[in-house]
Amino acid sequence: MKIPLSFIAGAALAVLAPAGCDPIAEPELCGEIPPGGCPVGRGGSCDDAACRALYDCLDGAWTEVARCDRPGGPAPDAGAGGGDVGAGGGEGGGCEAVTLDHGGEAQGCTPALQLPDCPAEAAETCADAACRTGCIDFFLCTEEGWRGVAYCDDQGRVAVIP
Structure with missing residues (x-):
């Protein structure tokens, strides 16, 4: 039985490629x-x-980027925990929040987003931390479908799309 040369070459590449x-x-x-x-x-x-x-x-550890205060007072157990655990990046441990326009927002967009695409809410944390989540582009669900509202720039910060 004669083995074609292309088969031998392909097998060699398959072994050496990895x-x-x-x-x-x-x-x-x-x-x-x-x-x-x-x-x-x-x-x-x-x-x-x-x-x-x-x-x-x-880097393998949970870092707090925002407290969720509720009307009438802080979130339950908000006083517990360790101080400035993760106020995010920025000057003096502060966190520069990102604010996006939610005009025209709807529910139920399909298909579901998958990393590196993320919902707009994922960008509305610390401008320095949102891009370290694996997200690259941030989308808002509208009646017309998903609309890009922000992205991570070359410096790793959220840039809002006008």
């Missing part, structure tokens, strides 16, 4: 989110009554 590839770095998982916390990278929002704080998974 040797030239860089290994893919394993992501650092943060584990269980703190009680009452919601992940900003997965659409967590203070609009959700279950969220007492919004967290970002950075």
